[in-house]
Amino acid sequence: MANGKKKVLIVNNNLATGGVQRSLVNLINQVKGQYDLTLFVFDYSGDYVKLIPSQVKVIEASPLLKLLGMSQAQTKKLGFRFYATRAAFALYTKIFSNHLPISMLVSTEKKLSGFDVAISFLHNADEKSLYGGCNEFVLNRVNASQKITFNHCDFSNYGGNTPRNRAVYKQFDKIAAVSEGCRQSFIKAVPELEERTCCVNNCHNYAEYINKANVKPVEYPKGGLNIVTVARLSPEKGILRGLDVIKRLVKENYRIRWNIVGDGSQKSEVEKEILINHLSEHVILYGNQDNPYQYIKNADLFFLPSFHEAAPMVFDEAKCLGVPIITTNTTSAKEMVIEGLEGIVCGNNEEGIYRAIKRVLDEPLVIEKCRDYLRTQNHTNQTAIEQFRKLLSEEGL
Template sequence: MVRKRILIVNNNLSVGGVQRSLVNLINQIKDDYDITLYLFSDCGEYRKYIPPAVKVMTGPPLIMLLGLSQKQTKSLGLIYFFIRAVLVVYTKFFGNQFPLTILCSTQRRIHGFDIAISFLHNAHEKTFYGGCNEFVLKRVNAKQKITFVHCDFLNYGGNTARNREVYNHFDRIAAVSEGCRESFIKAIPELESKTYCVYNCNEFSEYKVKADINPVEYSKGGLNIVTVARLSEEKGILRAINVIKRLVDEKYNICWHIIGDGAQRSEIEKHIQMAKISENVILYGNQENPYRYIKNADIFLLPSNHEAAPMVFNEAKSLGVPIITTNTTSANEMVKDNYEGIVCGNSEEEIYNALKRVLEDSFFILRCKDYLNKQIYSNEIAVDQFFKLISEEPFKNDFS
């Protein structure tokens, strides 16, 4: 039996939820399909997890600009550093449609695939980021073209007329949760019939193995909270620092361990210093093995203003750590309230109430841990959803 040839396009394999989801999916389906991975930049910490059987393609240097930060572009030479800087400035004033068109056109048209998948959704047009959707539509010949949505489309900042128009030209849209699907359909209701739910895949056995490698032992007698997240505005870190400050002032013994880095780090550090809670909120930066920090925590906290379908929920649950999350797009779908943790209101006061509840109910964490440790975690549903996604007859594709 001839296996379907699938081309998957992404910007890079740097640390991030989309990249981790991509790697996990590839490892789940690698034996069922002939997979080629096209990366704008063949770099990133997750590159080592791509199995040898998967062919990896990269494009010409100008395409690489879409997969590198400005700092990383220096490795290509000053001319590329300068070109990217100019395109970033142009994008801020005029949008990214022209830069994306020019950069993608440097890649000769790719042929010979049954299915082409854009795995990364677009950002706002004034951001020099993305391009996978345009690349698949304009530079790849395939019988069927699919795009993934890893965001709360209504609220993530890229719900624009141009982006909505681009999605009309795909045969299938795969949202990574039912909540993400509902958000996308509210934004573009005419695409409901070809928008599917395909859950993220997880490497549950890997989480457990890595969690047992030199696991962090936290001090006893207090509440140890862990967060693994990008340090950016939508994650709601600053408002949660206010909550921790309030609880510390009320004499609760509490320590929040934050793993991750991002654009908001310096602002977060200043906020911690001003609140005088440096001993209660600790930043560890990016860690190659975040699971060793999660394993012995009492609570996993995600205080986001908006979220899609965070992979860290399943990571924490599979390690038996209860979750406190704000009620974002997929929270109730992914966290069973009162059993796997708490889904609280999306406000500073509700985060405070949730943590206060845990602090005052000495058995809550034990009940949740007992429930979580009895569950079976697998990718069966996610893989089945993917199989169904690509087994459908293709729609007419008229994008040019």
């Protein structure tokens, strides 16, 4: 230990905008004074680089390992050789799997030593994606007394629940799931690791959410229900089935407006559905925004119609801004949204979504009760920090 503080290495792919990266930055800022922290990042780039405190030592990977933290387009700045190398590995991954590419890229990095604890903060994706490698890096390129991995996904269902991935997890001393729902999903897939698996909630920067929400908050039209979604426009988020529900409610003459902040692979499809169904006055697309909180603050409801989720950070963001939630029943929904007090957890299907929103339209007091409750809550990271402290201790879970 240096200066009496435990030497901790945390490994992640990059610091681009994303839930895992945001959770990492928030955690580092919460515990920076309690440990001698070193951050190893495959590609030290992204919007959150500026949020890493100066006392945290940062190590960036060599150019070959950087490829695991970059998109194909980003590698152009490294030159043709690296662009072609990543393209070849990506093609191999699609045809076979990411096992060999990850193993080869990780092996190019020199070994790190001298740490009490080494943490892999990012789980691997499905085996047809050239993404991940943090687990393999911590296991094979770091010498540490204790090795820990974080799990930010619905492991049983997310696509990476494979024999090889399960074997990788068995090599870690402890596994930290970011919610009890995520923990249960992992244990269901790898029951023999139950004793090594604990829950460490995501950390949040609540003061930042509130401050940003108060910077020119969006004013929505009066006289109808204004719901907001902040999410990628990708299939798992259920945006298209959300549009079907809005279309149905509009046909029934309900006054409703769905404000969507985000971008993604389904953007053109979503835009097309809005036009075809004459929903332009009822569904507004804002695209990606640096400050999504100014869109959440004055909404009547936060709405997430996802098919599957792990532990969405945006739930706690909305709650600290006093905005009730309607969410489908995904892995951690009932754990993170108290029914009737913080919002509504509905059936994970179109009919369930329809009934939940219609209930709010017919009975506005349902949401007023939630809003009153949320205003009385004190949002802190105390539980998450205590869980993290216990995770890094030598004692059992």
